[in-house]
Amino acid sequence: xxxxxxxxxxxxxxxxxxxxxxxxxxxxxxxxxxxxxxxxxxxxxxxxxxxxxxxxxxxxxxxxxxxxxxxxxxxxxxxxxxxxxxxxxxxxxxxxxxxxxxxxxxxxxxxxxxxxxxxxxxxxxxxxxxxxxxxxxxxxxxxxxxxxxxxxxxxxxxxxxxxxxxxxx
Numbered sequence: 001x002x003x004x005x006x007x008x009x010x011x012x013x014x015x016x017x018x019x020x021x022x023x024x025x026x027x028x029x030x031x032x033x034x035x036x037x038x039x040x041x042x043x044x045x046x047x048x049x050x051x052x053x054x055x056x057x058x059x060x061x062x063x064x065x066x067x068x069x070x071x072x073x074x075x076x077x078x079x080x081x082x083x084x085x086x087x088x089x090x091x092x093x094x095x096x097x098x099x100x101x102x103x104x105x106x107x108x109x110x111x112x113x114x115x116x117x118x119x120x121x122x123x124x125x126x127x128x129x130x131x132x133x134x135x136x137x138x139x140x141x142x143x144x145x146x147x148x149x150x151x152x153x154x155x156x157x158x159x160x161x162x163x164x165x166x167x168x169x
Contacts, residue, residue, distance in 0.1 A: 026071040026141055030054045031061040031087065032103075033079040037126070041074060041103075044130060045137065058082025062090065070098060072140045074133075077104030077112075085116040092119055097147070099140040103128050 028050050032038045038054040045052050053068065055061040059082045061075065073091075077084040084102055091098065092115075100119060105126040112120075121143050122136040 025049050025051045026137075027051045027053070027069055028072045028074060028137065029061060029064055029068075029070045029098075031056075031058065031073065031075040031079070031084070033057055033076060037076070041133065044133060048134060050137070058084065058087030058090070061087055065091070065096065065098070071144060072101065072137060073098045074101045074103060074137075077102055078106055085112060088116050088119050099144045101136045101140050103133075103136075 028045055030038050030041045030045075030052055031054070032041070033056050035054075035056070038056070042052040042054055053064055053070070055064050057079045058075070061073070062082070064070075065073075073087075075084040075087055082090070084104070088100055099121045101122045101124065102120045103124040103126060121140045124132050124136055128136075
């Protein structure tokens, strides 16, 4: 299937601008084939002041991402139609850099490719506790804010690393 996947619809600095200047809540897309899990995570995050939208699989998530602005993606790993890893790869191939939290009941049994694993901010195993979910969302938001700030650094500055501590003397 050749689906046009939009890049992250907000600009890199829009999360900070939207949440700090207007007091608007971050928008979170929750993707899971279990409607109970989607409802539970949505209720929890809504009560904490986040705005949530749910999708039942990766293909539905792509549709939601095309029609709205989201700050974080929370996705299950194993789903019909388009699974979590396939969703992540499709988004990254389209240039969409939304932070990803992966929650799955089978993460211990799933071997994620390095290309997928490197794109996940936080992984959680079901059943994830309330504190774990909230911590994961906070971490993903912070990673998003840090990456927004690094976009303003001169090219190459954010990747300068001394290969050996002796080089620092």
